[in-house]
Amino acid sequence: MTDGAEPTWVVLGRVDDSTVVAVALDAAAQELSRARIARADLAGWVEREEERHHPRWVWSDAPQWYGPIVAAGHRVARCHDLRLVHGILRDSALVRSDASVKDPSSWDAAPTAPDADGGALFELGDAESVTTPHDIDAALAEFRRQRDAIAEGAGATRLRLLAAAESAGGLIAVELQAAGVPWDAGVHDAILRDALGPRPLSGGVPAKMLSTAERVRSALGDPSVSLDSQPKLLRALHRAGVQVASTSRWELAQHAHPVIEPLLEYKKLARLLSANGWAWLDDWVTGGRFRPVYVPGGVVTGRWASSGGGALQLPRQLRAAVRADPGWKLVVADVAQLEPRVLAGMSRDTGLADAARGRDLYSGIVDSGGAASRDEAKLAILGAMYGATTGDSGRLVPRLRRIFPRAMALVDDAARVGEDGGIVSTWLGRSSPPPSPEWAETLARATEADATPAHELAARRLTRDRGRFTRNFVVQGTAAEWALAWLADLRLRLADMRGSAADAPHSRSGPAFAQHPHLAFFLHDEVIVHAPASTADAVADAVAGAAGTAGHLLFGDFPIDFPLDLRITDSAEKS
DNA sequence: AATTCGTCCTGC
DNA sequence: TCAGGCAGGACGAATT
Numbered sequence: 183m184t185d186g187a188e189p190t191w192v193v194l195g196r197v198d199d200s201t202v203v204a205v206a207l208d209a210a211a212q213e214l215s216r217a218r219i220a221r222a223d224l225a226g227w228v229e230r231e232e233e234r235h236h237p238r239w240v241w242s243d244a245p246q247w248y249g250p251i252v253a254a255g256h257r258v259a260r261c262h263d264l265r266l267v268h269g270i271l272r273d274s275a276l277v278r279s280d281a282s283v284k285d286p287s288s289w290d291a292a293p294t295a296p297d298a299d300g301g302a303l304f305e306l307g308d309a310e311s312v313t314t315p316h317d318i319d320a321a322l323a324e325f326r327r328q329r330d331a332i333a334e335g336a337g338a339t340r341l342r343l344l345a346a347a348e349s350a351g352g353l354i355a356v357e358l359q360a361a362g363v364p365w366d367a368g369v370h371d372a373i374l375r376d377a378l379g380p381r382p383l384s385g386g387v388p389a390k391m392l393s394t395a396e397r398v399r400s401a402l403g404d405p406s407v408s409l410d411s412q413p414k415l416l417r418a419l420h421r422a423g424v425q426v427a428s429t430s431r432w433e434l435a436q437h438a439h440p441v442i443e444p445l446l447e448y449k450k451l452a453r454l455l456s457a458n459g460w461a462w463l464d465d466w467v468t469g470g471r472f473r474p475v476y477v478p479g480g481v482v483t484g485r486w487a488s489s490g491g492g493a494l495q496l497p498r499q500l501r502a503a504v505r506a507d508p509g510w511k512l513v514v515a516d517v518a519q520l521e522p523r524v525l526a527g528m529s530r531d532t533g534l535a536d537a538a539r540g541r542d543l544y545s546g547i548v549d550s551g552g553a554a555s556r557d558e559a560k561l562a563i564l565g566a567m568y569g570a571t572t573g574d575s576g577r578l579v580p581r582l583r584r585i586f587p588r589a590m591a592l593v594d595d596a597a598r599v600g601e602d603g604g605i606v607s608t609w610l611g612r613s614s615p616p617p618s619p620e621w622a623e624t625l626a627r628a629t630e631a632d633a634t635p636a637h638e639l640a641a642r643r644l645t646r647d648r649g650r651f652t653r654n655f656v657v658q659g660t661a662a663e664w665a666l667a668w669l670a671d672l673r674l675r676l677a678d679m680r681g682s683a684a685d686a687p688h689s690r691s692g693p694a695f696a697q698h699p700h701l702a703f704f705l706h707d708e709v710i711v712h713a714p715a716s717t718a719d720a721v722a723d724a725v726a727g728a729a730g731t732a733g734h735l736l737f738g739d740f741p742i743d744f745p746l747d748l749r750i751t752d753s754a755e756k757s
Numbered sequence: 758a759a760t761t762c763g764t765c766c767t768g769c
Numbered sequence: 770t771c772a773g774g775c776a777g778g779a780c781g782a783a784t785t
Contacts (some may be wrong), residue, residue, distance in 0.1 A: 411781060412764060430765060432770050453766060456779055481775060485769085492778055495767040520769095565773065573772030654774035658769090706769045706775095 187214055191262070192231060193240040193325055194224075194247055195318025203318045206237070211329055225254035232258050240264065240325050242315040244352035244478075252360045255694035259674065263352040264315065264324050265289065266479050267345045271328055276337035276611040283331040288315055289324055337611050343735065344610035347663060348479060350670035354701060355476035355486070357673075361696045362471025363703045364512075364712055366505035370463055373500060378451055381460050388455065394448045401441035409448055457492065458500055466491045470507075470690045476704070483655055484612050484662040485706060494705060504703075504710070504754035509687030511718040515725045515748040516708035517665075519543040522563050522589075523744055524661045527737035528609050531589035535742045552585040553578060566593060567657050569650035593653045600652025601645040608659035609736060614652055621648065660736070664744070665707060667735045672709065672728035676700060679717060679724070686714030699724075703754075710754055718750045 189206035197203050200221050206214040219227050228251055231237065239261040241247040251258065268289040271277050277284065313320050332341045374381070379389035387395075399405050407418040415429050424439050431449060434442055466472055472491065480487025488494050506512045517523075522543055526534035537546030544559040553559035562582045565575030566589075583590040596606045600614070603622060607613040621644055627633060628641030680698045689697055689712070699713035699721045713721040729744045 413782080428764080430770095435770095449765085453779090457767070483775065485775065487776065489777080492767080494769075494777060497767060568773040568775095570773040573770095576772065650774060658775060661769095708769085 189214055189235055189237045191240050191325070192235075192237040193318065193321050194228075195242070195321040196314070196316045197318060204231075205318065205322060211326055225251045225256055228258065229256040232256070236260075238262055240321065242321055244349075244356050246316060248353060248356045249360075252356055252693055252695075257357070257677070257695055258353070259677065260346070261349050261353055262325070262328075262345065263349040264321060264328065266348045266352050267328055268324065269479055270344060270348060270612050271331050271341070273605075273613045273615055274335070274341065274611050275605050275607050275613045276341055277331045277335045281327070281331040281334065283324075283327040287324075288313075288320075335611075340610045343667075344612065344663065347610070347666040347670050348484075350673065351478040351486070351666050354669055354673055354704070355478045357693075357695065358476055358701055358704060359473050360693045361700050361702055361712070362469075362473040362692060363504055363710070364507055364510075364690070365467045365470060365472040366503050367463055367467050367470070369505060370458075370467070370500060370503035371460070373502065374454070374459060374463075377454055378459070385461070388451075391448065391451045391455065394444055394451060397444035398441055398448050401439070401444060409445075410452070454497075454499070457495075458497060462492075469692075471692060472504075481662075482615060483659040484608065484666075485658065486662075486704070493703075496705075498756055502753050502755040506712060506752050507687070507689050509715055510689060511713055511715045511721075511750050511752065512702070512754055513711040513713055513718055513721045513725055513748070513750055514708070514754050515710075515722075515729075515746045517668075517729065517744050518747055519563075520664065520707040520744070521567055521657050521661045523742055524609075524664055524736075525567070525589050525592065525657050527733070527740055527742040528656070528660055529589040529592040530740060531586050531592075532741070534586045534589045535740070537586075538742060541745050547582075547585075550585055552582055566590060567654060569597060569646075569653045593657065596656045597649035597653035600655075601649040603648070604652075606652040606656050608656055608663055610660070610663045612659050612663070614655045617648060661707070664732050664736055665704075667732035668728050668744075669701070669704060669709065671731045671735075672711075672725055673701060675724040675728055676711065676721070679720060682720065683714035683717045686716065722748055722750055 187208055190209045191207040191211065193205045193207065195203055195205070197218065202219050202221055202224055204217045204219060208214055228239070236259055239258050241261065241264065243265045244261065244263050248258070248261070268283065271283045272290065315321065315324070332338055332345065335341060378391055382388050395409055398409060399407060402418050402422045404418050404421070408414045412429050416426070419426055419429070419441070422439070422441060424437050424441065426433050426437065431446060434446060466474070474491035474493030475489045476493065477487040477489050504512065518541060519538070522534065523538050526538055533550060537543060537550045537552065540546065544556045544563070547553050547559035547563070548556055553562050558578055561575045562578035564570070565579045566582055570576040570579065599606050603617050605613050605616060624644055625641050628637040676699045683698070696712070699711055699717050701709060702712040703710035709725065711721050711725065725748060726746055729746055733742065733744050
């Protein structure tokens with residue numbers, strides 16, 4: 183692959199267990215050359231081609247192909263992830279319904295978690311099937327289907343951007359897992375000891391939990407009741423005269439009884455121990471790094487999911503354990519009110535964009551006359567995006583509708599389409615899944631002559647539920663696209679900074695790229711970059727610059743800005 | 758004994 | 770926290 187025209191794309195595929203083939207394609211997807219490579223040599227070969235030609239790599243799935251490359255200490259700049267892009271194109275309303283990419287195929291199968299051996303990643307419906315999406319012929323065929331689907335659809339520019347952003351997300355997820363979040367187990371242990379007492383031997387109950395449990399039992403007048411069983415606890419509460427329907431915190435908090443305070447305390451401690459206690463620390467933190475498994479595109483809206491480690495639910499209480507290595511800094515950034523800003527951009531609502539200018543969108547809404555106070559503005563915006571119709575939140579929405587008619591029309595239309603069983607799409611073209619056959623069935627039954635009021639009520643509920651789903655889908659999904667664009671641009675900016683801190687102290691662990699400024703954490707609208715202290719200011723500029731780029735990529739010159747809460751610290755603790 | 762379901766709590 | 774979106778994980782209870 184050294185002679186001839188420059189490859190634009192290089193498709194990697196499996197030949198057999200020990201051999202892969204790389205097919206170089208020109209911009210028109212015409213084959214330029216082929217190379218057979220021993221699987222063991224692949225990472226080095228990819229690195230050399232990356233240096234020479236910086237192609238866009240095409241592969242079935244990032245964990246399968248890129249995982250080993252990262253493990254070998256290399257990176258690539260750009261890829262096209264066939265699995266992730268397939269998931270988008272299959273459902274996208276911007277792709278013609280007769281496009282072959284929408285035909286049922288093994289690409290529809292949900293991937294199984296990548297195992298340590300890099301084994302089966304796709305659940306194939308047919309166990310006898312001899313070809314997998316990882317095979318070169320399957321990859322080439324799917325790549326051509328996807329190119330055609332994008333080019334012939336109604337939104338080629340947007341879909342190309344979405345495919346690139348989603349694929350970059352695939353790379354970033356692999357790199358994030360490899361790098362890990364710098365995690366100080368000592369700080370984590372100190373938090374646990376402070377709350378629970380010393381770590382008990384062999385998974386016993388910590389001292390402070392035991393004493394709190396005793397306070398609960400004595401307030402209940404029942405020395406033996408189990409606090410860990412909802413039904414038993416509920417019965418004990420009733421016997422003690424606390425008439426609650428559930429044992430949830432918010433309901434307990436509404437009652438006055440000596441048992442309430444210690445019980446709430448007990449639940450807090452039990453939660454900390456079971457969700458993020460010493461067992462979690464043992465399982466998920468090694469070598470000073472927390473390595474969650476990220477699942478790009480794992481949520482219907484396009485948000486990432488996580489699997490293992492609970493990266494989506496890191497409690498604030500534990501964020502103090504996120505600590506930069508000695509001589510390093512954390513650059514922590516999150517976007518203030520990302521979703522309403524995205525809504526302003528999508529709807530071209532200049533009134534909402536004006537209110538969003540500056541730091542705090544909610545105060546801006548108050549100044550625009552959209553709400554009486556900041557708290558009301560926040561409630562109203564949440565109600566608008568989640569579909570509240572009653573209560574404090576729903577009551578505030580009509581005023582928003584008058585002040586920001588374009589923005590509100592966008593979400594109201596999305597809700598109406600959803601209620602009618604239709605499909606809605608994000609700004610870049612990710613579409614909502616169609617309603618299930620059961621959904622349509624229930625609705626049909628409610629219109630039959632012998633339908634009962636119960637049928638009609640069920641149907642009404644279903645339509646409203648789906649309206650709220652599609653209403654939120656367009657906003658949450660577009661926010662996820664903005665975040666991907668932000669992340670992808672930031673990643674490239676950080677890669678350009680390699681070598682800018684040659685004197686930096688060696689970082690504790692991780693792949694080679696983690697010796698330079700690198701992404702360490704991502705959650706919906708927040709990123710954490712781990713960086714040598716001398717580079718932290720430049721990294722902060724890169725984070726902010728990437729946010730500007732993302733805004734322009736999605737919304738062009740429309741004047742909506744995305745201000746960041748950005749800080750350079752040793753700890754990711756939130757104020 | 759193994760699997761699924763429901764409750765509760767965490768995050769955005 | 771009552772109304773209103775998207776998630777994951779732990780645990781006990783119910784089901785097989």
